[in-house]
Amino acid sequence: xxxxxxxxxxxxxxxxxxxxxxxxxxxxxxxxxxxxxxxxxxxxxxxxxxxxxxxxxxxxxxxxxxxxxxxxxxxxxxxxxxxxxxxxxxxxxxxxxxxxxxxxxxxxxxxxxxxxxxxxxxxxxxxxxxxxxxxxxxxxxxxxxxxxxxxxxxxxxxxxxxxxxxxxxxxxxxxxxxxxxxxxxxxxxxxxxxxxxxxxxxxxxxxxxxxxxxxxxxxxxxxxxxxxxxxxxxxxxxxxxxxxxxxxxxxxxxxxxxxxxxxxxxxxxxxxxxxxxxx
Amino acid sequence: xxxxxxxxxxxxxxxxxxxxxxxxxxxxxxxxxxxxxxxxxxxxxxxxxxxxxxxxxxxxxxxxxxxxxxxxxxxxxxxxxxxxxxxxxxxxxxxxxxxxxxxxxxxxxxxxxxxxxxxxxxxxxxxxxxxxxxxxxxxxxxxxxxxxxxxxxxxxxxxxxxxxx
Numbered sequence: 001x002x003x004x005x006x007x008x009x010x011x012x013x014x015x016x017x018x019x020x021x022x023x024x025x026x027x028x029x030x031x032x033x034x035x036x037x038x039x040x041x042x043x044x045x046x047x048x049x050x051x052x053x054x055x056x057x058x059x060x061x062x063x064x065x066x067x068x069x070x071x072x073x074x075x076x077x078x079x080x081x082x083x084x085x086x087x088x089x090x091x092x093x094x095x096x097x098x099x100x101x102x103x104x105x106x107x108x109x110x111x112x113x114x115x116x117x118x119x120x121x122x123x124x125x126x127x128x129x130x131x132x133x134x135x136x137x138x139x140x141x142x143x144x145x146x147x148x149x150x151x152x153x154x155x156x157x158x159x160x161x162x163x164x165x166x167x168x169x170x171x172x173x174x175x176x177x178x179x180x181x182x183x184x185x186x187x188x189x190x191x192x193x194x195x196x197x198x199x200x201x202x203x204x205x206x207x208x209x210x211x212x213x214x215x216x217x218x219x220x221x222x223x224x225x226x227x228x229x230x231x232x233x234x235x236x237x238x239x240x241x242x243x244x245x246x247x248x249x250x251x252x253x254x255x256x257x258x259x260x261x262x263x264x265x266x267x268x269x270x271x272x273x274x275x276x277x278x279x
Numbered sequence: 280x281x282x283x284x285x286x287x288x289x290x291x292x293x294x295x296x297x298x299x300x301x302x303x304x305x306x307x308x309x310x311x312x313x314x315x316x317x318x319x320x321x322x323x324x325x326x327x328x329x330x331x332x333x334x335x336x337x338x339x340x341x342x343x344x345x346x347x348x349x350x351x352x353x354x355x356x357x358x359x360x361x362x363x364x365x366x367x368x369x370x371x372x373x374x375x376x377x378x379x380x381x382x383x384x385x386x387x388x389x390x391x392x393x394x395x396x397x398x399x400x401x402x403x404x405x406x407x408x409x410x411x412x413x414x415x416x417x418x419x420x421x422x423x424x425x426x427x428x429x430x431x432x433x434x435x436x437x438x439x440x441x442x443x444x
Contacts, residue, residue: 016349028344035339039290046291121290121340123298123305124389124399124409129340155342163342170400191405196300 033158036129040161043118044131055089093264100265103147109230111145111267112137117161126169126189126198126259127155130162130266138162141228143219143269148258149234150174150219151266162268167235167256168198174229175222176202178238183209184220187235187254198259200236205250211241217254230269234258281435282317282325283332285428289313290336302412303405310337311385311417312424314352315377318359319368330356343398347389354388355381374422382417386410 060081104111114130132138134157144151144164152166153174165172168189176187185205192198202217215238221231236254243250293309310333317329330352337348359377366373386409393399 016353031335031345032339035335039287039336039340042287042291043294046295050295118294120298120342121294121306121337122308122389123303124393125342126304127342165342170402171398192298192300192304194300196298 029156029158032156033133033160036158036161040117040129040131043129044115047118055086096264099147100267104267107145107267109145109269110271112270113265113267114138114162115265125171126166126191127152128164128166128266130154130164130268131160132268133158133160133162135159137270138268139270143229143233144266145230145233145269146258146266149236150229150256151258153229154268164266166198166259167200168192168259174235175220176217176235177220178202178205178209178211179216179218181209181211181215183211184222185252187217189256190253198256200254200256202238202252202254203244203249205252207243207248207250209250211238211250211252213238213241215252217252281432282321282329285431286310286313286329286332286336289333289424290340293337294340299412299416302416303409305386305409305412305416307416307420308382308385308413309420309424310348311352311355311381312378312421313428314356315359315381315421316425316428318356319363319366319377323360326356326360343393344396346392346396347385350392351385351388355384369425371422374425375418378421379414379418381421383410383414385417386413 100113104113112132114132114136117129117131119129120127130138130144138154138157140154140157142154144153150167152164152169152172154162155165156163166189167174167187168191170189170191172187172189174187175184177184183206185202187200187202190199190201205211217235217238219229219231219233219235221229235258236256238252238254240253241250242252289309289312293306296306296309298304298306314329314333318326321329334348334352337352338345341347368374390401390406390409394401
């Protein structure tokens with residue numbers, strides 16, 4: 001009996017170790033697809049409730065000074081304020097959607113609009129999950145953009161959801177150039193600052209290139225670590241410039257604006273204009 | 280059933296909670312705390328159900344291969360299940376200590392799996408920040424999760440027993 005138990009434990013441990021260290025991509029994705037597909041509706045519902053809660057809390061906080069006046073007036077004010085806040089939210093949503101629609105219409109790329117369902121569960125990755133997947137034509141390693149610029153690239157696509165690796169993740173690398181000086185470099189995510197702002201670094205910039213704070217950084221269109229991004233997509237602006245320790249290169253800190261605050265809707269580039277995509 | 284619902288809700292809560300930039304941008308380990316809670320209070324069978332459900336949810340909703348939670352949660356479950364008769368699980372000091380230990384252990388396993396399998400770039404500073412951060416987050420998460428689960432269970436209607444039969 002004891003021997004049997006030991007065999008069962010040994011088999012379970014071996015199975016887990018194999019699952020962890022010999023990942024079979026198709027099997028892993030099938031398993032993850034099942035979990036994510038099952039959780040997606042709950043995630044969507046929970047995030048919309050969370051959004052409403054945050055809005056209501058903000059509305060109530062905004063009129064904190066009226067508390068001392070009198071109870072009835074306070075309740076009335078709270079109600080009106082919440083209503084007003086709701087209307088403002090609707091107006092903001094309207095503006096955002098209109099901006100997204102205009103962006104999609106004017107962009108030269110073929111794009112799939114997607115809503116963001118949730119964020120990463122543990123914080124070890126800088127990712128977001130989209131509510132569309134393989135069934136909607138999304139594939140791995142496609143650029144994800146928004147009206148504010150480059151968001152990241154698709155990392156794992158399951159039938160109903162897609163995981164997007166953000167530009168600020170240390171595993172995300174993008175070939176980029178400085179729009180003004182036409183100097184090339186490589187963007188690598190560096191996580192987030194203590195204030196929670198996403199950060200990235202443009203590395204391997206020619207040591208003789210003249211870089212100014214405020215220079216615009218855009219995608220170069222060259223292929224880079226795990227994907228090809230369309231040419232000329234805005235990434236951010238140079239915040240600080242440093243000399244590399246080796247003295248051979250310069251590097252610049254940038255804030256990838258499209259990932260700040262993030263985002264209700266993004267677009268997955270299904271075919272870039274410079275790949276022969278037509279619109 | 281309630282246990283499974285609580286774990287699913289825990290997964291949703293962990294996803295909605297914001298990351299803490301001060302603690303290496305990690306999120307509070309709600310699922311690990313739920314596993315620890317059930318391992319300290321339920322029998323072996325329930326402990327394994329909780330461990331397996333939480334691990335599959337955590338790893339399934341995370342990018343990369345299955346792994347960190349699948350390795351860390353069973354270890355936490357087995358250990359907590361073994362020592363539960365020797366400790367006072369409702370004591371706040373015990374919970375603070377166990378929470379911190381569970382957080383640290385989960386982060387250590389995650390770091391090892393990601394580094395060995397080459398899924399994440401390794402940086403010493405960030406790794407240290409995350410190990411310490413996860414211990415601090417675990418410290419606060421376990422007592423909070425325990426109190427919440429006990430309160431939810433108390434709200435549920437009591438199962439009727441069948442008298443002396």
